[in-house]
Amino acid sequence: MPDARNEKLRGMAAMLTAVGAFAFMDAGLKLLTAHYPAAQVAALRGLAALPVVFAWALYSGGLGQLVRVRWPLHLVRGVMSVFMMMTFAYALKTLSLAKAYSIFFIAPLLIALLSIVLLRERVQKAQWMAIGVGFTGVLIVLKPESSGADFGWWGTLAVLGTAVAYALTSVIVKILGRTDSTQSMMFWMTGMLAVGATLIALPQWMPIAREHYAILAGVAVTGAIGQWGVTVAFKHAPAASVAPLEYTGLAWVMVIDLVVWSTVPTLRTLLGAALIIACGLYLIRYEARRAT
Numbered sequence: 001m002p003d004a005r006n007e008k009l010r011g012m013a014a015m016l017t018a019v020g021a022f023a024f025m026d027a028g029l030k031l032l033t034a035h036y037p038a039a040q041v042a043a044l045r046g047l048a049a050l051p052v053v054f055a056w057a058l059y060s061g062g063l064g065q066l067v068r069v070r071w072p073l074h075l076v077r078g079v080m081s082v083f084m085m086m087t088f089a090y091a092l093k094t095l096s097l098a099k100a101y102s103i104f105f106i107a108p109l110l111i112a113l114l115s116i117v118l119l120r121e122r123v124q125k126a127q128w129m130a131i132g133v134g135f136t137g138v139l140i141v142l143k144p145e146s147s148g149a150d151f152g153w154w155g156t157l158a159v160l161g162t163a164v165a166y167a168l169t170s171v172i173v174k175i176l177g178r179t180d181s182t183q184s185m186m187f188w189m190t191g192m193l194a195v196g197a198t199l200i201a202l203p204q205w206m207p208i209a210r211e212h213y214a215i216l217a218g219v220a221v222t223g224a225i226g227q228w229g230v231t232v233a234f235k236h237a238p239a240a241s242v243a244p245l246e247y248t249g250l251a252w253v254m255v256i257d258l259v260v261w262s263t264v265p266t267l268r269t270l271l272g273a274a275l276i277i278a279c280g281l282y283l284i285r286y287e288a289r290r291a292t
Contacts, residue, residue: 011237
């Protein structure tokens, strides 16, 4: 029993580390979006992470696992990853990290809906209610405080597109996970993101300023730490224990917003985020009870 408890605590600590690392990675991406097109930022994210992910895949499973995969699903997931990264990078141009995260937290609700449609999963009345309340939270976040033109509707729509793409890829991961390794899923997603976004960005590619190499290095390192943390977390602890910890990312980005950009989230954003997170937590716990 003590060993099981220690394993669970190790997994939870790893997830907290991963969420913090990803928050700093997204802050680095937001800094880059002020200087480069969204497609180039997405490409730089993939290119910076690819060597790290490839080395990890070779170390933890070998080259064979990377070729014995279900190629059609990996291709679809790769296309979705390019779209997802480009829309998120675009959104960071106009939205604070806290607002972008709050809207993105709709993803678990979308995953539940897509699981009904694509995986034919049955949903109970309480789940439908949670999904409905969660979408109400999204509407609260989306409603502007004023009618100013700088609200960032395009950025808001971009984050919603990111959440939809993330939900789709998560459903694909559920299917791929039955046959393919975690390493192969990470490598091909990162590789296709790097290649696809680079091809899209090439016509408007801008030279990388010397002062931005440190940011790129930070993006690569924090991205690698984040991926490591998520892998360790789900390996050593139940999903119901570690998945809710992803919501701690909102606290991280609120602090980063305040320190770096002197931005404080509005009460409307916090209220909507609270509703979305509460519903997401309920759905995660419900799935955990149903699995036992």
